[in-house]
Amino acid sequence: MQKTRPCPYCKKPVDWDESKWRPFCSERCKMIDLGHWAMGSYRLAGNAITGESSEAEADDNVEDEKRSV
Numbered sequence: 001m002q003k004t005r006p007c008p009y010c011k012k013p014v015d016w017d018e019s020k021w022r023p024f025c026s027e028r029c030k031m032i033d034l035g036h037w038a039m040g041s042y043r044l045a046g047n048a049i050t051g052e053s054s055e056a057e058a059d060d061n062v063e064d065e066k067r068s069v
Helices: 027-038 051-068
Strands: 004-006 013-015
Antiparallel strands (some): 004 013
């Protein structure tokens, strides 16, 4: 039984087990999507990190994780 899913970019059906570029239908769709990520066209939900205090907090979290390992 073949599974098909729509390509996230162009919505063409993708044969999931056979696609070299899954979840995309082609290298073209894969590269277009990568370009959108690189240009900042896509955003993840959540609070924005701004300013030096946020960077310092992020650094502190990394240090805390290192100590707990």
